[in-house]
């Protein structure tokens with residue numbers, strides 16, 4: 731199954747709250763497989779369904795030896811420790827900025843078969859879970875930056891060669907400097 735094009739910053743689907751998955755059917759299995767294939771093709775550490783233009787609450791992740799998918803995920807914070815470090819997004823290709831996140835989380839959701847799944851994530855895995863869950867709420871990681879950093883990030887985005895192009899155009903791969911999510 732070929733990877734699908736990743737929707738880029740500016741596409742309204744990235745700003746839309748995704749719907750809960752109701753049917754654990756063949757279409758869901760196909761979506762999870764497409765997410766996985768696209769994430770690995772693009773060298774990403776995570777990918778959420780809205781990034782493929784599908785407004786459903788599903789994401790895949792692969793980092794630090796952890797890999798899988800979560801359907802209808804939620805997460806709780808574990809402790810109060812935070813981390814600061816480079817973060818990227820496959821929908822904002824080629825760019826990354828330091829982003830503050832919680833250090834430990836526990837995520838709960840379902841797998842493609844409808845079985846409950848719990849993921850204890852720290853460091854990059856925790857960052858991926860927070861980043862991808864944000865995607866399902868129409869939130870992008872630049873929203874998590876402080877005001878000045880966000881303004882600088884927006885300037886870089888507007889100057890990027892991909893910015894303002896039609897959302898479904900397939901572009902040559904852009905390396906992501908940070909954790910590509």
Ligand SMILES: [Zn+2]
Nearest residue numbers: 819820821911
């Ligand atoms: Zn992202």
